Amino acid sequence: MTDYLRKEPQTSSMKARVEQQLGRASRSPIGAWFRDIDRVLLLIALLLIAIGLVAVAAASPASAERYSDASHHIPPMFYFWRQVLWVTLSIPVMLVVSMLPIKAARRLAIVGAAAFLVMLAAVPFIGVEVNGAHRWLGVGIAQFQPSEFLKPFFIVTIAWILSFRAKDEHLPVTVITLGMTAIVGVLLMLQPDFGQTMVFGLVWLILVLLSGVSPKMLALLGVMGLGGVVAAYFFYGTARARIDSFLFPDAAGNAADTYQMDMAHDVLTAGGITGRGPGAGTVKFRLPEAHTDYIFAVVGEEFGLIACAVIAILFFALVTRVFVRLLDEQDAFRVLAAAGLASQFGVQAMINIAVNIGIAPSKGMTLPFISYGGSSMIALSIGMGLLLAFTRRNPYLSRSSYKTGWKA
Template identity: 55%
Template sequence: MTDILRGGPTGRALTTRSRSAYSAWFHEIDRSLVAITLILIAFGLFAVAAASPASALRYSGTNVTFPPMYFFWRQAVWVAISVPVMIAVSMAPPRLVSRIALPALPVCILLVGLAAVVGGEGTNGAARWIPLGFFSFQPSELLKPVFIVSTAWMLSLRADAPYLPMFSVTGAITALTAALLMLQPDFGQTFLLCSIWLVMVILAGIPFRAIAALIAAGFGGIVAAYFFYGTAQRRIDAFLFPSSDDTESTRFQIERAMETLTGGGLLGTGPTQGQAKFRLPEAHTDYIFAVVGEEFGLVACAVIAALFVALIIRSAVRLFDETDAFRLLAGAGITVQIGLQALISMMVNTGLAPAKGMTLPFISYGGSSMGAMAITTGLLLAFTRRNPYLAQSPYGSRWNGR
């Protein structure tokens, strides 16, 4: 202990070891993924700054008045917290991540159920948030990375023990989670979670007949949601059979989103110059992609879409030759989550899908969303870490998968 305090031999050894760990992380991390993520986060800050005045005006009332940049400054705080969290998570050994995620999964599922029962009521009567004083926490955001890592670990056990019933176990967990999400109701997150699980079990080697049965069951679930869940029925009806009778209908939201998205043309009206955004509900969250289109132009929207495509392709390239089942499944699941969530959000904003209350990763406002995306991306960076000095070694895959 004395040597450590005085910087003696033991202290120098620990310092050297710490530096070696940081050096290894710096060389193993995929810097292209880091760069893409940081660029998307930067785009998000500009987008929230553009949307903040409209949302501040919309949410101001007789009892409270929000400053025009209220949501931007809060988002800046969340980003300042989230980026270091992302870096810290990316340093974690993948096996340690699984040991944390497994006990966290039942806690997250319980919190999702709690939100459905006692959560604060949000848009369209959905109870998805648990009030925590000065902010609200959305458990389903944290559930997604925990669910993916836990499911990947369980499915990876079949690599050494194919007789284990992990398809059934993970399917039961997915069904329970989906049921709790539908109680909120949150059809968008339910669809996203089930899609992620389907991709992961396909990669894990589920038989083709089972895949066909699951796809059929998925379509059956959508039909059942239409007939038994009012929110899903209203949104699908508004999308398929538009009506202008109700100015607060989901069709109204889609029309205002399209008006805002195309209002700036190719290059946009310029920062703070957009006017259509003031008629757009949830401009800072669900429909922020439309605000980007108005103030920064359709070119900026195309750049954001291209960045998400680049993130997916880069992740796939890093995982292509992965031999460790756990890292492959977890990395693939996270990639699907980010890509599919971004696709759904952009489709809603462009009128190609019914409104679902789905945020755009890294871009939309929200502490729960930004914090969860920081953890999710940190995990993706951890699972795609590679030792460049072992890349050509016949033992490279073995040691990279440790």
């Protein structure tokens, strides 16, 4: 009893110190950040990262066995330990970016968008080829995918340009951002990367709709989008092959193209509702890209469809949380930037899950925070850090104190 009484004041004082450092009374930068940050959004991001580590651990043996050969043996947990390294680097990056003031975060995004757009333009000429695609720059462990880093920076830059509509509705911001997105789309198609092109295009469309667009312009954008899909089918061989294999899987020559989708369906449903258990999956060993594009299917085999539903719900909760938090936000730039970044996570997750369950053709799209990948994890953490920065809210500022009308 005496020892307990001696420890209780120490525990109380420790608790008081934590409250003093992070509580409302704290004037330190970290205390201010902890007050202003959306802790629910941060928790969702950390949960997705934690689930991703478990998923990569489940998929790592299958991918290690597939990519090992007589001259090069890959340890079963190789990809898992590499992912642990990337997560260890990425979480501090996310937290540091989330602490940036709004103006600093915007400047970072604009400069980053310009720099990685130049790198993206260089990929078709000096990029590293992997599985027939030129999407990476660098050598060895220093390889990175410029399009992954460009996404969050480009989205914030587009949001900044569109936010000027609040000052002058006659500014041609829609045309300007359409041209910028088209340039990125052309550069991506040269790699080729049809999946990333869809992400950029869909997020741009969401931002344009949120910024306000006339019915005539909306109809024109619909026609242009349909025309782009038709043009891709007739003039872009990769897109035509994947669309044909998806729509006509039984046609001659298409059976081989549907192997990944068929295997993903088999792996996804092999575990039933509750899964076979951690490490007990066997069908995953026949699945290509088990640790990246088709990791959602591996989760289904080992942890069941319930676990897959949890992942989908978390992404839905992330997007919903952001849009609900923006309901009373009056700064046009912050609304568009945060909505665009949240849409990026939602669109990319939706495309990956759709491919894994067989309702969309294969696109080589990873599942955010879940799939293995170094540059992808760091780029996603930068995007999440920007999202946390733009959704920060002063707890002492009441809703009634906001000025009416958007301000750019």
